[in-house]
Amino acid sequence: MIRRIRRAVIAMVIGFLAAGGLASDGSRAAAASPQETIAGAARKVVKIHGAGGVRGLEAYQTGILVSPSGHIITVLSTVLDAEELDCVLDDGRRYRASLQGVDPQRELAVLAIEAEELPSFTLAAADPVPVGTRIFALSNLFGVAVGDERVSAQHGVVSALVPLEARRGSYEVPYRGAVYILDCTTNNPGSPGGAVVDWHGRLVGMLGKELRASGSGIWLNYAIPAEAIASSYAEIISGSTPSGTDSLGKEPTGPGFDPAALGLVLVPDLLDRTPPFIETVAADSPAARSGLRADDLVIAVGGRSVASRAALQQALSAVAEGDAVRLSVVRGGAIVECDLGPRPAAGRKR
């Protein structure tokens, strides 16, 4: 019964949005130049500043306005895991945003700012755009646009609509569904949450989080289709997905990595925060060849500090198979850097 009501609400919301979309599309019928299209769409894109700023984790991303009253959709990421979340509009106005809800499966989030009469995208329940559609991608890539500076515009083509099979580190992403593959280098820091529009300025999709294809390991240039965005938005604002910040910043669990595969034996994990001392190093292993020794204290993996035995385990698991493993250890009061070479396949779960 409850489920049926939910469905009805969702259908209503989508219907409402679709109607809005039609009305709005009608007004956009006149052909605009690419410059005008970009300028118009960029007004509906916001720069988001939140948590991060440490190595490898940007403190900024992009979002799109989907209601005149300040609803913003963006990707669910560690950037949102902040006490103070700022959204900067195209005209430079800065707002404190509140998290309205998240869709952990599609890894999307809805934010709200207190503003009225904002330019916004309409989330129409339209069919997917055909392959070959020319697009512009608008995003806060590399955080180069600040204040009233316009987000960056890139051009490209929709190359394919395919199921997403991708990973982040060694973890499979939870998203299940088709995504647009773009002939456009959109996989950049800060780009996630950016808008992909066609040459009429209609929303085609949203740039997703930085991912690599699970098969080839190459960085993916992809967008989550507008339909998925619309469904997610409808579910979040109707409260039909688990909301709150519980899932924020949590990497989905995947197969763990056994340090023994590198020839590394750590002290037993007995305490809450067992210091990651090396117990022994297996002879003729990557660890041994890198110069690691027993009693070294590991303090960082790839430049990111690890404070505990568990954190080390987690950090090693996050290194993608084939990527270089670099450990920083403390030995005799000095910091020693050790390169262990490419990470082997995930070992047995301990």
Place this chain on the structure above:
Amino acid sequence: MQGMARSPTVLRRTARVHACCLAGLVAIVGATVRAGDVAPAVLEAQQQRIDVMQRAAATAVAIFAGEAGGGSGVLISPAGYALTNFHVVQPAGVAMKCGLADGRLYDAVLVGLDPTGDVALIKLLGRDDFPAAEFADSDDVEVGDFCFAAGNPFLLATDFQPSISAGIVSGTRRYQFPAGTILEYADCLQVDAAINPGNSGGGLFDAQGRLIGVNGRASFEKRGRVNVGVGYAISANQLRNFLGLLKGGRLVDHATLGATVATSADGRVVVSDILESSDAWKRGLRYDDEIVSLAGRSVRTVNAFKNVLGTLPAGWQVPLVYRRGGRREEIVVRLASVHTAAELSNIVDGKPKKSAGQPPLPPRPPGPPGHGGPGVPEEGGEPGNDDRPQSSDEPQPRATLPDVVKAVYESRRGFTNHHFNTVERDRVARLIAIEGLAAPQGSRWVLSGRLATGEGFRIELSDTEGVIDLPTGTTRVDATGELDTNPSPPGSGGMLASLLVWRRLMREGPEPLGRTSYGGMVPLDPRSFGEAGGPRLVDMLESSVAGIEARFTVGSDGFVTGIDLWTAPDADPCEVRFTAGQSDRGEALPPGMPAGIVVRHGNELFGEFLVEQVVLEVAGDTSGGNATAAGPQALPGGGP
């Protein structure tokens, strides 16, 4: 752009046969289209684009710096001047080899350097009819504009044929932080055309093939040093501001206001710190003043402030509008240098001042096999290596230079290539030179007329002295001694000294005057910033003579439009501005003589002089001259 916009039509026409073709297969689809199937307008647009790109390709320079790598450049004049990046030529030194699309290899010489802006000017030798790119007004560039780069990515152009990569303008007026104090990209263009290592220094062109910028930088990250669709180009308008200085063989510096700004809690850009020795302070700027505009451009963010400042050479005078307590004030400030001359020299010699600044690009990871080795330029990274030979005035021993380069290279401290300063100085000297002003005729000049207040004045200039009669009294300056001891008349900051050195410049030229060098192009009128096309720029000469420093601005017709004269380095200069034209009485004046003189000192207007008569006479002979009007004794409005 037209052609680009219409290409989907091509796809649709072939849809029957290729219903499921991916966009990635455009080339294959294209190959199956017979020319007859395509609308003539499409073919025409395509041909137009090809023509534009071929014209641009002809101006592309492949720069080879031997073991040190190389990069790209773009020709901007038939004489062979080409722009490139500082970081491209720095490893090469004074001489380099440059290939053009005509398949020929040319010797080239380093002319001017701007390490802060990452710009270098070189000159290709051996021709005077090089193909040259035309500058566009880069302030007109819009996000979404079609653009393309022509250059030498990965040093692929072993046959000197440039690679073309096309895209759109992704952003304008971007600010990219410097590495320490150099390689700052202010007010730059951001493009999604592929900019790879080796594209550095090459031209960025608009749809008409006009130069809108010089590519120099890209955001790379996790993928190593390959394009990720985010390249940056130094704007054509910034390049234009510095071009005069670069042509003059200078080691160019960027500007500072002597004040820093910050965003206040309510979002205004306010002065957060200011040096009391700065010109801005002397003109009245204070802490917490809100910056409204700089050099004619409104300033709403700290980045916007840095963007404007980063496009301006040191020494320029620019308008600054600020607000204090609701009152709007407009002042003209003289911008100071970011570096000392020694600091700049050290940077060029590869001894950068260590700084905490981010290098513009992450260090290059080990390249994939097949790349790397000699030929892949070090783009960005630390601008120099500490294990280079110790600096000297001679960055590259003359003996190793090719003869053609040796002939156009002269090393001098503070200059990149002093030979070109002499070339430019002499060019301006020829503009100024007027027959009949040299000795013995006209050895005494007498200018007379009225002040704006209506009272008369009389100025007498000769080799021995300068005399000015004003309603407030008569002042004399001994022209044979040091001029810095007597900044008279009182309150002018040195008007007589200014006129005396001006007379010597007009009569003798810059060579005998003293140490005179070419100082690039400066705005004729600082208040013309913000007008369409930017301020009108005029040549500038700077002289050190008789204890004073003087700067002369010279219009393209050779008319000296102004003199700034310092009697002490930290003092406010005496600012003399000349206007050409007929005398106040409507009579023609001798060539080169001003019809109006305005003198300012500090924040005060000293006087406005309307010249009615100029008499050029032989010193000691009061009866004649080459003016036929009444003698100098006939003073309007009464004499002394």
